[in-house]
Amino acid sequence: MHELQRFTQDENLKQMSMIDPDKAARDFDVTDHVMKRVLALSDRKPRLAARLRMRPGVALTSLILFVVMGASVTGYAASQYVELQNAKGETVLKTAKAEETTDFAQYLAKRMEPYRQSVLSQLNPGEYAAYYVKDDVMNKADANNPIQFEYKRVDYKSFGSFAQEMKRTQAPVIHEPSRLPQGYRFDYGYVYPKFMYPQMSSDKDYVRLKNELIKQSESAAKGEKLFIKKLEWDQADFSYARYAKGSDYLVISARTLFPDSKLTVFQNEQDTAEKVSIKGSDTYYIQSEPTQGAGFKSKNRLGWIDADRRLLFEIYDNSASKLNKQDLVDIAEDLIGSH
Amino acid sequence: MDEQLDDSIKRVQAGDAQQYAFIVGAFQRPIFVYCWRMLGSRQEAEDAVQDILVRAFEKIHMYKPRVSFSSWLYKIAYHHCLNLIRSRKRQQRLRLGLFRQNLTADSPAQAMERRLFSEPLSKALERLTAEERNLLVLRVFEEKPFGEIGEILNKSPDAVKKKFGRTKMKLQKSMSQLKEEEACMSCNGLLKTKI
Numbered sequence: 228m229h230e231l232q233r234f235t236q237d238e239n240l241k242q243m244s245m246i247d248p249d250k251a252a253r254d255f256d257v258t259d260h261v262m263k264r265v266l267a268l269s270d271r272k273p274r275l276a277a278r279l280r281m282r283p284g285v286a287l288t289s290l291i292l293f294v295v296m297g298a299s300v301t302g303y304a305a306s307q308y309v310e311l312q313n314a315k316g317e318t319v320l321k322t323a324k325a326e327e328t329t330d331f332a333q334y335l336a337k338r339m340e341p342y343r344q345s346v347l348s349q350l351n352p353g354e355y356a357a358y359y360v361k362d363d364v365m366n367k368a369d370a371n372n373p374i375q376f377e378y379k380r381v382d383y384k385s386f387g388s389f390a391q392e393m394k395r396t397q398a399p400v401i402h403e404p405s406r407l408p409q410g411y412r413f414d415y416g417y418v419y420p421k422f423m424y425p426q427m428s429s430d431k432d433y434v435r436l437k438n439e440l441i442k443q444s445e446s447a448a449k450g451e452k453l454f455i456k457k458l459e460w461d462q463a464d465f466s467y468a469r470y471a472k473g474s475d476y477l478v479i480s481a482r483t484l485f486p487d488s489k490l491t492v493f494q495n496e497q498d499t500a501e502k503v504s505i506k507g508s509d510t511y512y513i514q515s516e517p518t519q520g521a522g523f524k525s526k527n528r529l530g531w532i533d534a535d536r537r538l539l540f541e542i543y544d545n546s547a548s549k550l551n552k553q554d555l556v557d558i559a560e561d562l563i564g565s566h
Numbered sequence: 567m568d569e570q571l572d573d574s575i576k577r578v579q580a581g582d583a584q585q586y587a588f589i590v591g592a593f594q595r596p597i598f599v600y601c602w603r604m605l606g607s608r609q610e611a612e613d614a615v616q617d618i619l620v621r622a623f624e625k626i627h628m629y630k631p632r633v634s635f636s637s638w639l640y641k642i643a644y645h646h647c648l649n650l651i652r653s654r655k656r657q658q659r660l661r662l663g664l665f666r667q668n669l670t671a672d673s674p675a676q677a678m679e680r681r682l683f684s685e686p687l688s689k690a691l692e693r694l695t696a697e698e699r700n701l702l703v704l705r706v707f708e709e710k711p712f713g714e715i716g717e718i719l720n721k722s723p724d725a726v727k728k729k730f731g732r733t734k735m736k737l738q739k740s741m742s743q744l745k746e747e748e749a750c751m752s753c754n755g756l757l758k759t760k761i
Contacts, residue, residue, distance in 0.1 A: 251599065251602070251608075252595040252596075252598050252599050255594065255598050255612075255615075256594065257590070257594055257598075257612065257615055257616050258587055258591060258594065260616050261586075261590045261594070261616050261619045261620060261623075262584075262586065264616070264620045265619075265620060265623045266584075268623065334576075335580075364576070364577075364580050365580075367580040367581045367582045
């Protein structure tokens with residue numbers, strides 16, 4: 228009865244409307260106006276996948292966004308984040324809340340994974356390859372940069388052989404720390420090839436490679452989707468050393484930066500960051516509480532820019548580690564100014 | 567339609583901006599009528615729809631199918647209309663303060679154009695807040711279920727239902743008051759005539 232009364236009241240109100248929506252909107256069409264603005268915007272809009280693939284293939288445990296100086300960067304003000312400046316007083320690194328991964332980005336990564344695995348299975352350790360997947364959804368996500376890269380890494384089990392590989396490939400040098408937390412031993416180390424096409428679609432060699440692989444895909448048999456080209460490489464721009472104690476681990480990494488790089492180091496919302504001065508160098512230290520689900524899984528992270536060598540160093544551990552800030556500071560003291 | 571819409575959303579999120587035309591085609595008319603009812607002006611609604619659809623395109627990478635795309639879009643439309651109504655009120659206050667002498671009334675045609683609802687409802691609606699008017703528009707005129715309104719307003723369906731009940735009471739009270747005031751006015755007129 229009440230429902231009926233309510234319905235009648237609503238209907239009475241409705242009858243007081245002096246416009247008939249169907250009639251009023253029948254000829255309404257702003258598609259052209261909207262699409263004109265949308266298409267103008269889409270030309271300027273940074274592609275999602277381009278952002279995700281800033282540094283193709285490198286196993287990033289802490290996501291870092293590299294932006295060339297002068298480009299706009301999202302603002303933030305909360306005190307839980309820190310900024311590091313260079314000698315001229317310009318901000319060259321800041322920490323910020325990580326953007327939530329969209330369902331689409333996850334969907335894209337999931338869709339890409341079988342191809343990535345397939346490429347890795349076809350490479351020998353130490354081989355680096357470019358590949359193209361004939362998949363409209365993935366390629367439209369980043370129409371200008373449809374080529375992916377993968378490297379089958381070689382893990383060096385002794386620091387000596389790892390050091391030799393860093394030297395051979397002119398990789399950023401990580402010195403063996405003299406002070407390690409008790410019980411931690413060198414587990415393995417590897418280098419990662421320097422990315423050859425930092426300008427991506429503005430690079431002639433990249434465009435040539437892209438055209439070659441796409442051409443292959445066009446003349447391939449129906450159903451064939453993956454097209455691979457192995458690349459020669461001799462220089463690395465990333466070094467990774469892992470130390471372990473049982474199931475706990477500690478990583479030291481060093482990465483070559485582009486000139487005038489401006490970095491954003493992402494942290495979980497509940498993490499706290501602070502600036503720590505070590506041997507006259509500013510470093511950032513991020514402490515995390517254990518998190519459920521997605522997010523960065525380190526308990527402690529400490530990083531800094533070596534401006535002389537244009538390198539970003541990072542030290543981090545696993546989320547269940549028993550290490551504290553001082554353990555990481557001790558290692559950093561060893562590494563800063565060790566070259 | 568839903569499947570085609572889902573596919574278009576995914577394609578636009580993947581960078582195919584041309585596919586957005588399908589989304590514009592599917593939603594421009596309902597959003598236009600909604601804006602018209604919220605803003606009370608056809609001209610403002612026409613501009614608002616375009617801004618809303620462009621805004622939605624800019625934010626589409628953030629859309630997650632946890633809520634329906636329609637609710638997500640209406641949420642953008644709601645906030646856009648709310649901002650327009652608030653800024654219009656600010657301007658009116660400013661105009662009233664600074665240019666009281668120059669203030670001109672709407673022409674009869676403009677007044678008619680602004681009047682979307684018949685007299686008692688039209689005046690009673692003016693006494694509601696923009697939030698209350700939105701609730702009424704979505705529920706009564708757009709016939710949206712409480713669950714969907716909850717998605718648009720970030721509230722539980724129960725909370726929306728209660729608020730809707732209170733809004734309707736307020737509206738009915740206003741309408742009764744207006745009828746009484748009108749009766750009183752006629753009564754005064756009659757008395758004056760007699761004197």
